[in-house]
Amino acid sequence: MVDEMYRILGAGLIFLWIYSALFRFYETYLRKVGDGDFYAGVGLHLDLFSNFQDQLLSLEVGDTVITPFYAYNHEYGFSQDKSTLVGVSLNGVYDTRDNVNNPYVGRYAMANVKFNPEFLGSDKGSSQLWLEYRDYFNFTEDHKNIFALWTYANMTLSGDLPYMNLPAVGWDQYSKSGEPYSQGRFRGQNLLFGGLEFRKHLLATKKNPRFFGMVAYANATTASGKENGIDLFEYVEPGYGLGLRINISQKARTNIGIDYGWGNYGTTGFFLRLNENF
Secondary structure, eight states: OOOSEEEEEEEEEEEEOSSOEEEEEEEEEEEEOTTSSEEEEEEEEEEEEEOOOOTTOBOOTTSOBOOHHHHHHHHHTOOSSOEEEEEEEEEEEEEOOSOSSSOSSOEEEEEEEEEEOGGGTOSSOEEEEEEEEEEEEESSTTSOEEEEEEEEEEEEEEEOOOGGGSOBTTOSTTSOOSTTSOTTSSBOSEEEEEEEEEEEEEEOOSSOTTOEEEEEEEEEEEEEBGGGTBOTTTSOEEEEEEEEEEEEETTTTEEEEEEEEEEGGGOEEEEEEESOOO
16 A cells, blocks of 8 residues: 555445435545554544335234344334434554455454444444454465455444444445355344455466466354343354456456355355455
């Protein structure tokens, strides 16, 4: 990373679900500290959820179905229709990766503390901690056999978060954690994730020495929930799978990824993406 200052920007990013909507604005400014690879800065974060419609909920007498979403909102005093979370953050990043799209060497570490006070517009006051680490190990000097590690912790330090802002699998910055599970499948006040990948280049062409490759991956997720008495590591949900990689830009190291995975409860998943998961 060579820039003296850079920013992580998610301005006006809009996600649409079938029966709900999210407007998200995240912007973090980081500035290089000294002559090393450490950056520090502040951020602003806004999540506006609206138009919730819980399709599985039924409050009819004799046919009552209480969903986790409804029960959580009722227990902690949140609206069943919408939620707002507005926060400011303090951030530190250490980054020695040789490429952000598809690293061959280096490591990445990030710490983020976010404060969500009511006076900024949050439904309730709260604070959160995000800790993340990535590393890349080569078995050969030509970088064609790489072992990659990714782990993060998403913790609630104080207060209560809206249900959709609780730490959940797949809610990292680029929604790439937790294959083969769907985004938000596991959710709680605190969440830990760890993933391993073995990346191997298999086929070269005259124009592209890294044209085709494969990955094998395994990961695990655990989450806690104080309302139902579940502690971290009480349940650990594994995922594993295989994938193919087709390089479409040597200079940017941009890959098209095709992954298939398996998990608990008969879960399977097919994923098509640009670049590596991490």
